Amino acid sequence: MKRLARTVPALVLALVAGLTLSSCTDDSSQDKENKAKQQNYDHLVAQQPAGRMEYSPTREAINQWIKTWGQRGKLSYVYIQNARGEYGYFVMKGLPVARCKMLTPTERVESSSHGVAVVAQPGMDGTYSAGSMCNAYYGFDATTGAYMEFTVGTNQSFFLFDKPMTMPEYARAKQLGPTSVKDVENPS
Template identity: 80%
Template sequence: MKKHARMALAAVIALVVGLALASCTSDSSQDKENKRKQETYDHLVAEQPAVPMQYSPTRESINQWIKTWGKRGKLSYVYIQNAKGEYGYFIMKGLPVPRCKMLTPTERVETYSEGVAVLSQPGMDGTYTSGSTCNAYYGFDATTGAYMEFTVGTNQSFFLFDQPMTMPEYASAKQLGPSSVKDVEKKQ
């Protein structure tokens, strides 16, 4: 074998051995880091175990939400604040619904020999939706049943209550839908 060929072969072998060692080292370093994180976690859990809760305020709030909104005919008082800080309101039957909510699955999972794919499904109206519709809400007016839709986002917020608000900023809110607080009070 000629001198240049031997040097080239030696360089290739050195490169292969070097890469093999480097990969062992990086795997070894990663393994050490993972082991260190696990040891730290185990130590902290032993020294500071999670205390079991005797009571869950979160569960109580969820149950209260269900009791409040799980009634047929329950009204929503939706106050909208615009960029100028002005308020308006709608009164709706039930809760406002984000347009991205569906009654049917929005995705289906297909399994292939190469893996899994998550595929979009059309909605009940035969069309596809995107997450961009989640800032649009709809519902129906409390006394007329008229369809209403509004969006929130840039410089506009909404506040939802299960009864009319009397605080000053809400008391002067402009009626935005067909029903007024007085209309609803007469009907009840």
Template identity: 80%
Template sequence: MKTITRIGAVCAALVLGLGLTACEDDSSQSKETKAKQKSYDQLVANQPAGRMEYSPTREAINQWVKTWGKRGKLSYVYIQNAKGEYGYFVMKGLPVPRCKMLTPTEKVDSSTNGKAVVALPGMDGVYSSGSTCDAYYGFDATTGAYMEFTVGTNQSFFLFDKPMTMPEYASATQLGPTSVDDVGDVGAKD
């Protein structure tokens, strides 16, 4: 009985091995994928990634959290137009891209036919393409007025946590209800 079981196990292993071999992909894409993986494996073996004792990236992220993770923190948004002219807003907190949401924008819908990603409506009950990431909004530092601006196509913005004194910023035109003089050193104290 043991011999028959062993023969059966050997036969099963052979069938399984031959079956797996027959299922291998011999396409040109498969061959190139394997070649890339072999090359990558060889490069990693010859040049393994170094280990850092300290991460300047983590330090910068932690400093960002320390800077902006406070309620009431003011931001100074300087906008440069195509002519090189500057204007500014003083805002409560950071400007937010309009494509950011507090609710999920999609869900995975599963059925017997597979999975599909389904769009969900936004907070206002309507659907969005999510293409408003170049539009930013925020609220004025003293009046709370809603403000929105766009970037790209000859307009960019520069964000600071304190008023800037360099000549191009110091002569910037006030664009919102609050001026740098209205808030004084409020945003500069930390």
């Protein structure tokens, strides 16, 4: 028993030494560069640690967004500017939604002895999508509930507000959907 008690620590010590030596000889150039990058990062953090904020304007803005848009029945005013600088607008129930947003997962992860694969899943309409259409938005008209869709990019931008805008470029905007600003300001 005493002999075994002396042999086990010696074997553990030999195993640790062997692993240490083998890890030293397997340093690839990528390992060396990763180590240098980490050392540089550690040095910079020690010299310039991240500051501590007493207040977060970003968190305040997110909470204000939630307060603004987190209520049922809120109207959005979507002003669209085309390549010629002309403006039009929609009045919608709630926020416009990017077409690439889904309520169900679009992918699932499958593991097997061959590795891990990400597999596409069909959408609610039973078809598959490549996750495109993030530049297309849709929503519903404020008074009629009519479906409306628009795209952005390629010289077309949209500006979203929670109230009608009175600045000249917006005040002169053409009504693009069934509801006008006047319809929702003075409902009959």
